[in-house]
Amino acid sequence: MADMVINRQVVPDVWQRVSEVSLPLPTGQWIYLLSEWQELAERPQSPSGLWIETSQDPEVLVPHLEEVQLIAVHFPIFTDGRGHSLGHWLRKRAKFSGELRAVGDVFRDSVHELERCGFNAFVPRNGETAANLLCGLGIFSDAYQASVDRSEPLFRRRLINSSGI
Amino acid sequence: MYQYDDIDQKLVEERVARFRDQTERYLAGELSEDDFRPFRLQNGLYIQRHAPMLRVAIPYGVLSSEQLRRLAHIARTYDRGTGHFSTRQNIQYNWVTLKQVPDILAELAEVQMHATQTSGNCVRNTTTDHFAGVAADERLDPRITCELIRQWSTGHPEFAFLPRKFKIAVNGAQRDRAATGVHDIGLQVVQDEQQGLGYQVLVGGGLGRTPMVAEIVRDFLPARHLLTYLDAILRVYNRYGRRDNKYKARIKILVKAMTIERFRREVEAEWELDRDGPATLVDEEVTRIAARFKLPSYQLLTADLPESVVQMLGKDGDFSHWYHQNLHPHKVAGYTSVVISLKASGVAPGDASAAQMDAVAELAERYGFGEIRVSHEQNLVLPDIRVSDLPALYEHLQGLGLATPNIGLLTNMIACPGGDFCSLANARSLPLAQAIQERFVDAERVRDIGPLDLNISGCMNSCGHHHVGGIGILGVDKHGQEFYQVTLGGSQAPARIGKVIGPSLKADEVPVALEAILELYREIRLHAQESFVETVERVGIEPFRDVVYVPHQVVVNG
Numbered sequence: 001m002a003d004m005v006i007n008r009q010v011v012p013d014v015w016q017r018v019s020e021v022s023l024p025l026p027t028g029q030w031i032y033l034l035s036e037w038q039e040l041a042e043r044p045q046s047p048s049g050l051w052i053e054t055s056q057d058p059e060v061l062v063p064h065l066e067e068v069q070l071i072a073v074h075f076p077i078f079t080d081g082r083g084h085s086l087g088h089w090l091r092k093r094a095k096f097s098g099e100l101r102a103v104g105d106v107f108r109d110s111v112h113e114l115e116r117c118g119f120n121a122f123v124p125r126n127g128e129t130a131a132n133l134l135c136g137l138g139i140f141s142d143a144y145q146a147s148v149d150r151s152e153p154l155f156r157r158r159l160i161n162s163s164g165i
Numbered sequence: 166m167y168q169y170d171d172i173d174q175k176l177v178e179e180r181v182a183r184f185r186d187q188t189e190r191y192l193a194g195e196l197s198e199d200d201f202r203p204f205r206l207q208n209g210l211y212i213q214r215h216a217p218m219l220r221v222a223i224p225y226g227v228l229s230s231e232q233l234r235r236l237a238h239i240a241r242t243y244d245r246g247t248g249h250f251s252t253r254q255n256i257q258y259n260w261v262t263l264k265q266v267p268d269i270l271a272e273l274a275e276v277q278m279h280a281t282q283t284s285g286n287c288v289r290n291t292t293t294d295h296f297a298g299v300a301a302d303e304r305l306d307p308r309i310t311c312e313l314i315r316q317w318s319t320g321h322p323e324f325a326f327l328p329r330k331f332k333i334a335v336n337g338a339q340r341d342r343a344a345t346g347v348h349d350i351g352l353q354v355v356q357d358e359q360q361g362l363g364y365q366v367l368v369g370g371g372l373g374r375t376p377m378v379a380e381i382v383r384d385f386l387p388a389r390h391l392l393t394y395l396d397a398i399l400r401v402y403n404r405y406g407r408r409d410n411k412y413k414a415r416i417k418i419l420v421k422a423m424t425i426e427r428f429r430r431e432v433e434a435e436w437e438l439d440r441d442g443p444a445t446l447v448d449e450e451v452t453r454i455a456a457r458f459k460l461p462s463y464q465l466l467t468a469d470l471p472e473s474v475v476q477m478l479g480k481d482g483d484f485s486h487w488y489h490q491n492l493h494p495h496k497v498a499g500y501t502s503v504v505i506s507l508k509a510s511g512v513a514p515g516d517a518s519a520a521q522m523d524a525v526a527e528l529a530e531r532y533g534f535g536e537i538r539v540s541h542e543q544n545l546v547l548p549d550i551r552v553s554d555l556p557a558l559y560e561h562l563q564g565l566g567l568a569t570p571n572i573g574l575l576t577n578m579i580a581c582p583g584g585d586f587c588s589l590a591n592a593r594s595l596p597l598a599q600a601i602q603e604r605f606v607d608a609e610r611v612r613d614i615g616p617l618d619l620n621i622s623g624c625m626n627s628c629g630h631h632h633v634g635g636i637g638i639l640g641v642d643k644h645g646q647e648f649y650q651v652t653l654g655g656s657q658a659p660a661r662i663g664k665v666i667g668p669s670l671k672a673d674e675v676p677v678a679l680e681a682i683l684e685l686y687r688e689i690r691l692h693a694q695e696s697f698v699e700t701v702e703r704v705g706i707e708p709f710r711d712v713v714y715v716p717h718q719v720v721v722n723g
């Protein structure tokens with residue numbers, strides 16, 4: 001099992017993609033494409049995840065969000081900012097509270113913004129290490145905007161500080 | 166200027182640290198060119214024709230004298246002693262080395278400046294009226310709005326990788342000096358009788374390959390909803406804007422494809438979800454920001470023209486031209502704003518030497534309140550000058566070669582760096598600007614031609630804003646040769662795109678053509694007050710086409 005980062009810890013990745021093995025699935029934790037998930041005769045007993053591309057409309061996931069523990073967003077290239085809005089949407093609009101992982105073109109310099117958009121898990125791309133991903137996190141002590149990681153913008157915190165509370 | 170608090174300062178320093186680390190890894194071969202590129206762009210660094218070019222933000226065009234001195238110091242230490250003021254209230258250094266850029270950014274951070282998001286596919290430096298806060302025709306000081314947007318957009322994690330660049334302009338005056346109609350988002354400050362202060366929100370304007378005038382997405386947005394509404398617009402754009410073709414990736418194309426009605430519905434639906442949420446502005450924050458702008462303590466003066474000025478006007482013709490051309494009415498009696506033209510003949514438009522920058526900083530301290538503005542017309546402004554100080558100030562400026570009395574006139578032309586510096590250029594713009602300056606050395610004639618914006622871009626990226634020039638010139642490439650396309654009748658406010666007059670011309674034909682156009686204008690204008698653009702509007706471009714393309718004057722080359 002390769003290493004990845006979850007909640008700023010380096011851990012082994014215990015998940016596998018259904019598309020990468022031949023059926024029937026051995027026991028384990030599997031990530032399904034939406035089409036694979038919809039074809040299942042019954043929901044698996046073990047924890048399951050769904051895979052989505054940045055180009056997909058996240059609303060297709062809505063009927064299934066309660067059924068899965070993980071959503072993997074695939075970045076074909078790290079500058080595909082749709083994935084950032086997708087993270088925001090899943091957390092803030094759909095209130096998804098399971099593991100939200102970024103896969104694909106994920107490396108040290110791309111994780112900071114993603115974490116602020118609600119991603120808590122990062123699978124390093126080929127050639128990148130999980131330990132190196134950690135160097136890209138926590139590089140700013142504060143931020144101006146409200147986002148998934150901070151629901152209030154800086155100016156609200158400034159007000160509290162200046163009023164001495 | 167807005168003065169940073171500890172958090173602002175820390176954030177800008179942390180940003181420098183991040184970029185220093187990235188640059189070091191890039192130079193050590195640990196970060197690939199493709200991975201590094203978006204980050205270097207978001208920190209202002211382009212790879213240009215000769216050397217990397219660094220674009221430093223001058224947030225909404227406001228500088229302190231200390232900051233201008235630092236810009237001079239950077240020009241001297243890291244460049245060849247010159248800075249180029251751009252059409253977007255930025256300054257560009259054309260000869261920096263990549264290795265030194267983190268040091269330059271650190272030097273900037275020391276004086277509360279940065280190059281954050283001055284290029285790349287993100288929200289860029291917000292621009293506004295260069296007379297913000299001092300103009301007599303102002304409804305509301307737009308600088309506070311601009312600073313709110315600066316903070317909101319700086320490092321916004323969701324909008325770090327948009328389909329394309331994104332430019333916001335704010336106007337708070339009666340006359341729109343911020344060109345809000347040709348920006349991705351334009352904000353017009355409005356006062357509503359019932360709902361108080363707010364904005365008219367325009368969206369989808371822009372120049373470039375497909376010039377478009379912005380449409381109104383919301384007629385009135387109460388001021389407190391500014392940030393949540395911007396979030397909503399950007400989110401719709403980030404999600405649906407095209408990413409498959411960079412020429413179709415700007416928000417204007419999305420608005421056009423969706424229609425403004427559908428775009429509006431999407432934005433409003435998105436906004437509804439965050440409306441009145443935590444990012445809704447509160448009065449205390451607006452007051453806090455306003456208080457961090459050090460406002461000048463003006464003296465109580467009369468509006469009467471001081472005797473010394475009256476005398477100078479009577480006896481010194483040059484002073485008198487400068488007085489009538491380069492000043493702008495101030496909201497406080499006895500004060501005026503002085504525009505310093507960076508368009509002297511023989512100098513690339515917008516270029517200033519380190520010595521000139523230092524000298525202007527000095528003058529801003531001696532005669533003003535230590536503040537300088539940068540205009541999108543590539544000039545500098547001393548915003549708060551006592552009218553009684555004008556004769557003395559004029560003398561200093563003259564000594565520095567900075568008293569060219571041409572603001573608003575043909576020779577105050579805007580030109581992008583073009584083919585001499587920019588690797589995207591089809592044609593050079595600076596030698597052409599120079600040739601036009603030379604053709605129109607007769608200041609009397611230039612004054613007689615009257616108000617006219619002449620804008621030159623070296624390629625379709627339109628950094629010289631040629632579409633909105635009364636006369637616009639665009640560099641085009643024909644079989645590897647430089648040609649220029651001429652447009653007439655464009656205007657910034659109200660935003661209007663100029664019309665192409667005919668086949669493009671060779672470099673040496675352009676000044677001749679301009680002369681023919683402007684001589685015709687002088688002949689056919691109804692009266693001295695009818696401006697060039699008004700005449701073009703009245704008669705159309707055909708009569709002008711006819712004088713340019715008469716066979717014996719210009720040989721048409723395609």
Ligand code: SF4
Binds near residue numbers: 581583622628629
């Ligand atoms: S208009 Fe073209 S040539 Fe001029 S600066 Fe912009 S990109 Fe370069």
